[in-house]
Amino acid sequence: MTSAKTATPSDTAAGQKVVVIGAGIVGANVGLALLDKGYDVTILDRGEPGMGASFGNAGGIAVSECAPVAMPGVLKNVPGWLMDPLGPLSVRWGYLPKMMPWLLMFLASSKKQRVEQIATNMATLLNRAWDDYDPVLKEAGLTDAVFKKHGAMAVYRSNASRQAAEYAIDLRRRNGIKLRDLTRDEVRDIEPDLAPIFACGVMEEDWGHVLDPFKITTGIFKHFLDRGGKFETADVTNFVFRDGKPRAATTDAGDMITFDHVVVACGAWSKTLAKRLGSPVPLDTERGYNTTVPYHDAKLSRMIVCADDSFVLSPLEMGIRVGGAVELGGLLAAPNYERAKALFAKGKEVLPKLNAEGGTEWMGFRPSMPDSTPVISKSPHHANAYFAFGHGHLGLTLGATTGRLVADLMATGKTPVDMTPYRINRFSRFYSI
Template sequence: MNAATSDIIIVGAGIVGIATAALLTEAGHTVTVIDRSGIAEQTSKGNAAAFAFSDIMPLASPKIMMKAPKWLLDPLGPLSIRPSYLPRLAPWLWQFWKASQPSRLEASIAAQTALMRLAETEMMALVERAGIAHMVRHDGSLELHESETEFKATLSGWRRREQAGIAFEHVRGARLAELQPGLSPRFVAGTFVPGWKTVSEPQHFAQALWAHAERLGAVFIKAEASGLERDSSGPSLRMADGTNRRAKTIIICAGAWSTRLINPVTRLRIPLDTERGYNTTLPPGTFDLKRQLIFGNHGFVITPLETGLRVGGAVELGGLDLPPNYERAKTMLGKAKSFLPGLETSGGTEWMGFRPSLPDSLPVIGALPEDRSVLLGFGNGHLGLTQSAAMGRLLADLVAGKQPSIDIAACRPDRF
């Protein structure tokens, strides 16, 4: 069938695709966004709502390599891999091990720091232009520790954040209770990050950002792209209904589904997998939560939203096809009750999402080697909301043929 033609097509209406569409339409481009589900209906719908701009420490690190064996012994713990999935995950784990070596860690921290600085600058400016500043909360975050040993194990990471200019305060006793009344006495210390931000509700925020892009001319089409194609006329998308769509530039922001689209037309083999995250959103009024609480040793957070209280996180490396294991959500909710004894845990809604994860904790940003008119922007792991505006700015720079706002060599698609 004849192919419909656009200026720019973005595949994926998650927060990264939305932010990219907003920045491109602001620059005067004609943009069409294609997604099979809708605006922010997948991973961007149920995330933990944080702008984690201070989260510069990669998941791939010697510290995590030391913790991982203990975590993996608990199938409902902070990190889980089902035994049946291990053979398929082996190449990813090999790359994760390589990225965790001390020789690689410094470069990863530097790249993540630069990306986070750009992310904060671009997102806060975009929020103002979109008129949605009221949806951003500036309450900070509170990371909690159950023992002196656990607290001291975090100090090297905080020193690195201090070197990057990130403000924080280690707290105990009355100050800890002031920042969050009603905590279990099991917590001996905490770290307050005043610059940490959250959004009032992540899907509502993403939809409001899309409304800004739409006002500037962006168009959304609910349709399923089944694959990328290339010929002498340039790139096109093969759609599930048998049609084709062409564009001068195609940008793949399809999160965990991205490599399924590009693999048939590229020699690249990007080791993309999923940090499957689980949560339970409790009704409003279940607890007076002052700010996002982070339980690092347990791998989850609790976030106050306008729609209730969200308890979730942790990592299950398990691809796209395994059935969900909602016992993971129930386990986190049970822990939350023990951490906040006054928490009412009935009436919640469980959810699971596919966070697109790369072994070195950095996204893919750049052109397809075989076709410079196909751009790739995916793989932000649990930092998609946080880094979305930076992704949009860098992809917009590439569309315009400009030098990217920061050095993106560490994010090049062929680095693996």
């Protein structure tokens, strides 16, 4: 594999100006990978780098999560989502009409044949995530002290709930994911502070986690600047086209920032700019909540995935983070922190020594496609426009892989994997274009 450090700058890249819009974990990685190819790169963000979804996520390098959110049989859960606003997946009634097209595509993605394809497409990316991250982290000086690579443990309250998860587990095993079944006693031995309520577990061997997701994004971003990358604060609203090609980004302040190539990496906010570049896309947000409490008595050695209730516990640098869940409610509604509190209460059932004192709550906008698959794509309309968004639950995990693939697409068009499953126009049959 070509390491980030040894990548050879391409002749065509020299002197070419690239603008990357969005300074989250995806934009920072894309910017760095493009510098490696020899481009002159400027990242734009309307806010501080790393303050979007990349700020407060669970920190999982969740390489075993190739199964999509919409699994076979998901349809029967829809009434429950509508009725229980604090359940693992809920829909805000007021947003339902707007969300309907996305939900229909989500349900269409839950057909078994599609799920099998999606899992394989995701495993193709996830199985290379560590190989792509390792050189980036090393080069940026973000070593073992900030990354832990010792698996995550999924826990099940009953053998029946483990059995109910069998299809998802088998699907992952068939895609090369290393999963090891654990008995009740093994679960207790591995994490003695967990309540004795779990019948069994599954060790997700290759999973890792970062000790502070914000520090990873800002660490990669700082390295990007140290290597000669540039940053400008700019809220991009549109593009200027010349000879049919986008040539500049325009901002809400009335500025115009010219480029040879542009990459849209605005996370959950990418939809408007993608449309302005001629590519309407069914991107929405799965809002997620968590609470982070400082360390008191509770201890964990690794991330715990509470499979029955769809939330995770992460032992981070600043404390234990309890969160997850999905709220379909768009980008504008105010957070409902009752959700964070409900998740924390569940966390306390699992880890009784958790102490709420000094805790902070957070809500973030996962950028989500209906098929749980990111858009990593060249524009079908403009030879100089690229997209890198829609990573849903896995943006941190796939940051470096996305950077590498976008840089390859731009520099040579030759990528180590077939990019067809990640193209932006895969849902275009739903649009009148």
